[in-house]
Amino acid sequence: xxxxxxxxxxxxxxxxxxxxxxxxxxxxxxxxxxxxxxxxxxxxxxxxxxxxxxxxxxxxxxxxxxxxxxxxxxxxxxxxxxxxxxxxxxxxxxxxxxxxxxxxxxxxxxxxxx
Amino acid sequence: xxxxxxxxxxxxxxxxxxxxxxxxxxxxxxxxxxxxxxxxxxxxxxxxxxxxxxxxxxxxxxxxxxxxxxxxxxxxxxxxxxxxxxxxxxxxxxxxxxxxxxxxxxxxxxxxx
Numbered sequence: 001x002x003x004x005x006x007x008x009x010x011x012x013x014x015x016x017x018x019x020x021x022x023x024x025x026x027x028x029x030x031x032x033x034x035x036x037x038x039x040x041x042x043x044x045x046x047x048x049x050x051x052x053x054x055x056x057x058x059x060x061x062x063x064x065x066x067x068x069x070x071x072x073x074x075x076x077x078x079x080x081x082x083x084x085x086x087x088x089x090x091x092x093x094x095x096x097x098x099x100x101x102x103x104x105x106x107x108x109x110x111x112x113x114x
Numbered sequence: 115x116x117x118x119x120x121x122x123x124x125x126x127x128x129x130x131x132x133x134x135x136x137x138x139x140x141x142x143x144x145x146x147x148x149x150x151x152x153x154x155x156x157x158x159x160x161x162x163x164x165x166x167x168x169x170x171x172x173x174x175x176x177x178x179x180x181x182x183x184x185x186x187x188x189x190x191x192x193x194x195x196x197x198x199x200x201x202x203x204x205x206x207x208x209x210x211x212x213x214x215x216x217x218x219x220x221x222x223x224x225x226x227x
Contacts, residue, residue: 105157
């Protein structure tokens with residue numbers, strides 16, 4: 001969905017490096033989410049934000065941090081990347097006032113930590 | 115917490131036949147059950163959802179059924195077409211919201227022409 005844009009699409013980094021994944025949206029949604037997808041494990045929630053001043057941990061927040069710079073921007077950081085953080089990362093948005101619980105996902109960032 | 119099991123992990127069907135994907139959930143408080151379709155290289159996309167006060171919902175060739183007593187729900191795709199090939203995820207949530215949404219592990223559906 002071009003309305004939710006993730007950068008970069010692919011990233012290879014080394015163990016111990018700091019890395020930031022970025023997400024921007026033009027849908028005007030207040031709620032934004034970061035998910036991680038691993039083969040055979042489905043999608044798991046890392047962090048979510050209901051507005052600029054509201055940040056909440058998800059199921060697997062350890063080793064990650066987030067920043068909600070504006071309504072349209074939500075970034076995910078790995079302070080010191082480790083190999084088991086190799087995964088496909090998705091940003092998503094929702095707006096209960098307009099789309100109900102429907103999640104709108106970006107195209108994902110494939111991260112490899114060597 | 116909620117646990118969602120999804121079967122099968124892979125499914126191949128002839129074009130035109132029907133496909134059924136099944137999920138079970140553990141938390142009896144779950145009341146919202148969406149299904150997402152993920153095509154290659156893309157993010158998941160909602161295709162249908164159902165709430166606990168409804169037993170079945172249809173949208174053209176896709177339908178979802180819910181059995182609250184048995185705590186399972188299923189996705190049915192009829193008259194399958196090549197564009198139905200994708201990975202499908204079920205999910206369950208206890209509060210109609212996404213912050214407690216638990217996803218299944220996915221089913222890779224392949225439609226054989």
